[in-house]
Amino acid sequence: MTTKKDDYKVGLNIPEDQGTGNGNGNGKEKQSFIKTIKSYGPGIVVVLTWMGAGDLVDASVAGSHYGYSLMWVLALALIIRFVIVNIMARFELCNTENMTLLEAFSRLHKLYPYFFAFAAIIMGHLVNSYMIKGSGEVLAWIFNFGSPFMWSVFVVLISLFILGRNIYKKLELVMKILLAIMTAAFIGLAIYSQPDASEIVRGTIGFGLPEDTGAYGTLLVAMSLVGAVAGSLGNFLYGYFIKERGWIGPEHKKIQRNDLLFGICMGVVINLAVWVVGAEILKPNNIEVTSLNDIAMALELHLGTIGSTIFYLGAFGVLYSSVIGHAIGFPKISISCIQIIKNGREDKYAVKSEKDPLFKWISLFILVTPLIWSLPNMPGFVSLVVFVNVLYVIALPAISIGLLIISNKKAYLNNSTNNWMENIILAATTMLAIWSSIKLVIGFF
Structure with missing residues (x-):
């Protein structure tokens, strides 16, 4: 008798060594560092999908307005993201009923799949x-002609061409190139700006909220950072x-965890670099970030045309990788939910x-x-970046509460349930998201 996972594997034509054996990182032969890195991929894809303009803009805005005083928010958000996504992935790999995480949410309450299907379409539109x-x-700017x-x-036209081909292999290759x-x-750019390491450390462990300055308030920037980095629906994409x-x-739990950790580490490096540029170049020059051009102009003052060129290449890498990732990922979430709602549709299309x-x-549409x-x-x-990422925070309580319940059910996971630290982080995330949502609603009205 075959399971859904068996059917999924057949539908993908996965090579045997990717399903078991050497592909899982637990084989008898010890892989070299280079081979190990080459075996990674999903973590890079999903981190670049997450990052997009949210990290690029929020980190530069926070750095340019508040220096390193909000760095602790970034560190906290990245820890939350790793814990949440690792729990999600572990459930997908280890649950005893071969169900998806979205199926588990639907067992908690029948409204969950409707909520996720609708939210994925709307947020996919807004993020893109x-x-x-x-x-x-x-x-x-790069080509210096046209609007x-x-x-x-x-x-959009180029993305349509890519989406019409073998999606994942091409996507992973594009993502790795853009990552580099x-x-x-x-x-x-961060090295050139010669950051103050002691200030970075102070900001990371400071846990303070400075007074409002610039176009966006401290709380709004902090919430946008949590929404952009800790994320919400985007976390489902890794599964x-x-x-x-x-x-x-x-058997793939170890390589999955290491793959995600590698991707998160790359995200840390890029986020930190962008923040340093904001704190060390934009802030001293009293440049308020209202557009990408504000960042580029500051770098051009220091490095000439090469500075703005490097920035725009990096910015394009961040932005375009997410355009493709969201156009593929959010429809997957919606379709999975629709298939849960309509069982006949699931039986017909669940393999792919x-x-x-x-x-x-x-x-x-997205x-x-x-x-x-x-x-x-x-x-x-x-403005679009900051406010759309704040909206992510509103959906976070529903996700974190459901995940806290699901990931502790021994009937589903046997000995793969959460440890006490994971439960503390999930509970704290839920309270943080609820508090942030209340503050946002009060501030709006």
């Missing part, structure tokens, strides 16, 4: 609104990417969600409709 807008602005809207249309570009770009890689059972006709239409935000006179790029 600033990813596509920013990508268009970057390409317009940002024209280049935004170009970005953005890492080199931002680290180089799909590890399955695409062929990691579908408990991309085969579901609705996947194409949802993906097109990829094409955000172009309206790239039209002239629409809200600015930075």
Whole structure:
């Protein structure tokens, strides 16, 4: 008798060594460091999908307005993200009933799949609104002709071409290339700015909220950082990417954890580099970040044209990698929820969600409709980034509460339930998200 995981593996035509044996990192032969790094992939894909403009803008805004005093928020958000996503992935690999995490949520309450399906479509649209807008602005600067809207249309057309091919292999290759570009770009700029290590340490362990300054208040920036980095619906994407890689059972738990840790570490490096640029270059020059051009102009003052060129290349790497990732990832979440709601649809398309006709239409919606935000006179790029990432925080309580219950059920996980530290972090995250949501609603009204 075959299980859903067996069916999924057959549907993907996963090579035997990716499903078991050497592919899991637990084989008898010890792999070299290079081979181990090459075996990773989903962590890089999902971290670059998460990062996008949220990290780029929020980190630079926080650094330019508040120096290193909010660095602790970034550190906290990254810890939360690793713990939450690792718990999610462990459930996918180790639960005894071969069900997905979304199926487990649906067992908690029947409204969960409706909520996730709707939220994935709306948030996919909103997140790609600033990813596509920013990508268009970057390409317009790099090529020095045409309007940002024209280049935004170009970005969407190229993405449609990529989505129509073998998705995952091409996506992983593109992500790794963009990772190298953005890492080199931002680290180089951070090193040039000669950061004060003692100030970074003080900001990381300071746990203080400085007085409001600049266009965005301290609390708003902090909430946007938590939303962008700790995330919400975007955290579900990792479960799909590890399955695409062929990691579908408990034997892959170790390589999955190391893969995610590697991806998170790369995210830490890039986030820190962007923050340093904001604190060491933008803040001393009293430059308030309201657009990508504000950051580029400051770097051009210090490095000449090469500075702004490096920045825009790194920015494009961050932005465009997320355009593709969200156009693939959020439809997967919606389709999975729709298949849970309609059982007949699940039986027909469960092996490969991309085969579901609705996947194409949802993906097109998330990829094409955000172009309206790239039209002239629409809200600015930075404003879109900050406020959309704040919205992520609102959905976080529903996710963290459900995950806290599911990941502690021994009936599902036997000996793979949470440890006490994971439970503390999940509980604290829930309280933080509820408090932030209340503050946001009070501030709005």
